[in-house]
Amino acid sequence: MGATVAMDRLPRLRRLATPVVAVGTMSLTAYVGHFVIQGWLPGLGATYDEESWVTLLMFVLGAIVFAGIWSRFFRRGPLEYLLNAATKPAKHIR
Numbered sequence: 001m002g003a004t005v006a007m008d009r010l011p012r013l014r015r016l017a018t019p020v021v022a023v024g025t026m027s028l029t030a031y032v033g034h035f036v037i038q039g040w041l042p043g044l045g046a047t048y049d050e051e052s053w054v055t056l057l058m059f060v061l062g063a064i065v066f067a068g069i070w071s072r073f074f075r076r077g078p079l080e081y082l083l084n085a086a087t088k089p090a091k092h093i094r
Contacts, residue, residue, distance in 0.1 A: 026077025
């Protein structure tokens with residue numbers, strides 16, 4: 001709750017947090033994207049060494065860059081659009 005109040009009262013903080021907000025608006029896409037990429041790239045299994053930090057940073061930066069670019073053109077992430085379209089007919093069912 002404190003973060004929400006701070007975002008409302010400090011416009012500069014909101015501008016700085018824009019990349020994180022963009023990832024938050026498409027969290028399903030980011031989550032599934034991480035699993036898909038991890039499955040496609042060899043050697044990204046559960047290893048715990050210095051390279052795992054590099055992999056983590058690449059995933060985080062990749063999600064931030066993708067979400068930042070995507071959010072400039074669209075309101076929701078690609079999977080969020082699909083989920084919204086799939087659940088729209090349900091509002092007509094009684």
